[in-house]
Amino acid sequence: MPIALGLEGSANKLGIGIIQHDDTGKSPAKVLSNIRDTYITPPGQGFLPRDTAQHHRDCILQVLRKAMKEANVTPKDIDVICFTKGPGMGAPLTSVAVVARTLALMWNKPMVGVNHCIGHIEMGREITGAGNPIVLYVSGGNTQVIAYSQNRYRIFGETLDIAIGNCLDRFARILGLSNDPSPGHNIEQYAKRGKNYVPLPYTVKGMDVSFSGILSHIESLAEEQLKAGTVTPEDLCYSLQETLFAMLVEITERAMAHVGSQEVLLVGGVACNEKLQEMMGQMAEQRGGKVFATDERFCIDNGIMIAQAGLLAYSTGYETPLEKTTCTQRFRTDEVYVAWRE
Amino acid sequence: MIDSAVLIKQGAEARVYELKPFLTNPNGCIVKERFSKTYRHPVLDKQLTHRRVSQEARCLFRCRKAGIDTPALYLVDPEAATIYMERILGRILKDIIIEGKADTDVLADAIGAALAKMHDVDVVHGDLTTSNLMLRDNNASLVIIDFGLSYVSKLPEDKAVDLYVLERAFSSTHPQTEALFERILTSYKTHCKQAKPTLSKLEEVRLRGRKRSMLG
Structure with missing residues (x-):
């Protein structure tokens, strides 16, 4: 029963998780522990690479001890150490990779470098039991519509400029919303109280989307109309979510129609937004499909997903030799050869 | 009217029905609601619905007028958000490529030429995939269908994104067909009057797409 330790720190979350697979591959994977520590910045501020890396360095040993303790494992129980190779911010990525390498050398364990996006997808599939879904991967740095074909997760649609989470986070900064627990969560709460729909640009190009123009537009709206009192921050959050999520649902539906799939899997930090899940559900219902989503434990960046994807690769005989355990900021989802699926 | 129509496809946007016969045409027509x-x-x-119905009808007509093979427009009913158009007797390109029997070079040349013509009249399709291209059974003419996301634009940026969408559709739906797409672009270049600004914009758009893997 192989056990993997996964370390994730590509953005402002530091996560360490321990997972155990069944030898036969029949029963679901066991999550032994899944610990996370988030670097939260003051309202109106984003997280900078240097400060984020410092946060990770400061708390990684503590998080590691907690993960080992909760899983009730000792170093000798662990078979493989998995870490995020990319994509992500350079400094936080490398700060975590250093720890992964040290552990591997100290405990004499093999390593597997994992693509962060693949981690999200594999964890989502494991938890929800979705077979071969269209994946909508939405987070602070990524917006992609993905489908599996011939040993790769292929990107059918994506953002042409900024990511959905980035758009939401930056708007939260304009409004001065708190970053605790996350800016997106606070936008969601504001949106629940919004009543008036303010029309915003709507930019879908085939299966691709674009958010930067919408952000500029709503920024100037906020500047002019909030002061004048003609709109409320709640209305703006509501309208922003309605517009952005409608675009996401539309491209997902288009991909479903194109590929002929009836399943959707939502992954990534923005995927835990209940409004998005609800809208996706309505779309699926209209076409007789099904939505799979997970909660914040697995949606938001975490170590367990890295352990999951890493262990899948490891079980096919894949290892990353020490000299290749570098990190990369740019690492496309479709660059990874998926040997563990047919 | 639509009662006698048979649902043939539920797309992402619309329900597509077949209405047979339509007026004097025994092959009937396609009703897109x-x-x-x-x-x-x-x-x-x-x-969105209102905008897209009128844009679709306008672009279909504009292409047809420029001599591009697209379904002929029969009737637009804006209230019911419905368009009646020619039913193409043919097969979609996706199936033809997957089947692997056709001469893909000939196909690529035809695609490039058709897209060039379309962009020359400033129509941006908005959803170019191999599911939205067809070959007529009788004369093997390449037909562009589904103008549901199309609009009129002179900007090289918009046309470049149009090509980029197709490139991505190719690489995701038909892996290992990079050479084929290159051939489409070569043909596009020879046929399109303003190919240069569009193709150099395409380079930029590609790079932009690449950047999207910045963060986790």
């Missing part, structure tokens, strides 16, 4: 999306805010839904 955009339905309301329950997930969308009603205001947004109405605005």
